[in-house]
Every structure is written in C-alpha cells, then in structure tokens.
Amino acid sequence: MKKIAFLLALLMVATCCMLASCGEEETSSAPEASSQAPATSSEAPAASSEAEPESSEPEAESSEEPAEPEYEKNPDAIPTEGANVAAGKEYTISEQFRANPETYGYDENCPVSYPDDNFELTDGVIPTNDDRYSAACWMALNQGTPAQTERGYGYVQFDLGQSYEISEVTIVSLRDGASGINAPHTVEVLVSEDGENWYSASVLTTAVDELEDNVTHTLVSEMDVTGRYVEIRVISYGWCFMGEIEIK
Numbered sequence: 001m002k003k004i005a006f007l008l009a010l011l012m013v014a015t016c017c018m019l020a021s022c023g024e025e026e027t028s029s030a031p032e033a034s035s036q037a038p039a040t041s042s043e044a045p046a047a048s049s050e051a052e053p054e055s056s057e058p059e060a061e062s063s064e065e066p067a068e069p070e071y072e073k074n075p076d077a078i079p080t081e082g083a084n085v086a087a088g089k090e091y092t093i094s095e096q097f098r099a100n101p102e103t104y105g106y107d108e109n110c111p112v113s114y115p116d117d118n119f120e121l122t123d124g125v126i127p128t129n130d131d132r133y134s135a136a137c138w139m140a141l142n143q144g145t146p147a148q149t150e151r152g153y154g155y156v157q158f159d160l161g162q163s164y165e166i167s168e169v170t171i172v173s174l175r176d177g178a179s180g181i182n183a184p185h186t187v188e189v190l191v192s193e194d195g196e197n198w199y200s201a202s203v204l205t206t207a208v209d210e211l212e213d214n215v216t217h218t219l220v221s222e223m224d225v226t227g228r229y230v231e232i233r234v235i236s237y238g239w240c241f242m243g244e245i246e247i248k
C-alpha cells in the first residue's frame with residue numbers, strides 16, 4: 001500500500017509538474033505570441049506599405065479601367081480599309097527643343113532645333129537609312145525640353161476630321177546612338193471622339209538598346225478602336241527623331 005501511495009503521490013507530483021510547465025510554456029509563449037503580434041502588426045503596415053505601390057499600380061490602371069466600360073466604339077466610324085488616314089493631315093506637336101548654339105542647352109529665344117516644316121510627318125516621305133539626322137525630312141522632340149521634362153513625354157496630336165476605325169499606328173523613327181538619338185522606348189496612342197475624353201488605345205514598349213543602330217526604324221502599335229482625334233505620346237532617351245506617322 002505504501003508503495004502504491006508513494007507511486008500515486010509521485011504521479012500527482014509529476015502531473016502537477018507537467019501542468020505547471022505547461023502553464024509556464026503557455027504563459028511564456030503568450031508574451032512571445034504577443035511579442036509576435038506587434039511584429040506581425042508592424043509587418044502589417046510594412047506589408048500594406050509594400051502592397052501600396054502594388055495596389056496603387058492597379059489603381060492607376062483601374063483609374064483607366066473604369067474608362068473602359070465607358071469607352072464604346074463609334075458605330076458610325078469609317079473603316080480605314082488599310083488606308084493611311086493620316087496622310088496629308090495637319091497635326092499639333094508638343095514644344096520642340098531650342099538649342100543655344102553656344103551652350104547646346106535649351107534657350108527659348110533660339111530657333112527650333114530640327115523643326116517640322118508642317119506636314120513632315122504626313123507627307124508620305126519616309127526617311128531612309130541614308131537620311132542622317134541633319135536631313136530636313138526629320139523633325140525632333142527632346143526629352144530635355146522643360147515642358148516635356150515636366151510632363152514626361154512629347155506628343156503629336158491629330159484631328160482626322162471624322163471618326164475612323166483604327167487598328168494600327170506606325171512611327172518612322174531614327175536610332176543614332178552616338179548622336180544621342182533614340183527611337184522612342186514607349187509609344188502610347190490615345191484616341192478620342194470629341195477631343196476631350198481620351199482613351200488609351202495602346203502602349204508599345206521597345207527595347208531600344210536592342211534595335212539596330214544608325215538606321216531608320218518603323219514602330220508599329222496595334223489596337224482596335226475608333227476615334228476622330230489621335231494623340232501619340234513618345235518617351236525617349238534624349239532626342240527622338242520622327243519622319244512619318246501613319247494611322248490605319
């Protein structure tokens with residue numbers, strides 16, 4: 001009996017010890033858990049701050065996305081049937097660079113560098129590889145123009161006179177790396193029926209560094225839209241030379 005009582009007592013002590021250690025573990029793990037809690041909660045803002053750029057990106061996209069349901073093709077738009085409807089049309093170009101001949105910096109009092117003599121982009125004259133950047137058939141935008149630096153892109157805007165079904169916009173551009181001239185690495189095409197409400201129809205990104213140097217390039221943006229007004233936004237490194245734009 002003494003043995004049994006002793007064993008029972010031993011068992012009780014062992015059980016108590018186990019319970020106590022469990023309690024200790026629980027209480028000792030509790031601070032850990034609570035110390036983890038702030039950690040996770042401190043992670044949470046981090047996660048949310050990390051998520052912010054992500055969520056702000058979709059937001060930025062979604063700020064255009066809501067426009068998508070609003071965007072409807074104009075049923076009265078005229079099919080281009082593969083014809084270049086920009087041919088011979090007037091257009092508006094963003095401010096061009098005015099280089100000071102002594103400093104080469106921007107000087108608003110100096111004449112436009114590599115000007116557009118009206119219709120250069122729609123005259124059907126497509127520069128060849130023999131047309132170096134000094135050839136008159138080129139016009140140029142420069143990312144260093146104060147207004148363009150602030151806005152982030154240069155643009156060419158068309159009023160086609162009536163709404164067309166548009167599936168393709170091409171830009172003939174020059175890459176002359178040694179002269180700081182690059183084909184645009186981003187071409188965004190926006191369309192509008194009224195000239196006020198714009199819809200981003202296409203964003204074309206080009207690995208400019210992989211393009212053959214010292215030659216003329218034709219960049220093709222594809223889309224499936226209608227519009228009377230077309231704005232072509234270009235982002236380039238340094239100079240962006242353009243010789244022809246076609247809208248089909």
Ligand SMILES: [Ca+2]
Nearest residue numbers: 120125243244
């Ligand atoms: Ca031309």
Ligand SMILES: [Ca+2]
Nearest residue numbers: 115136138139
């Ligand atoms: Ca020119």
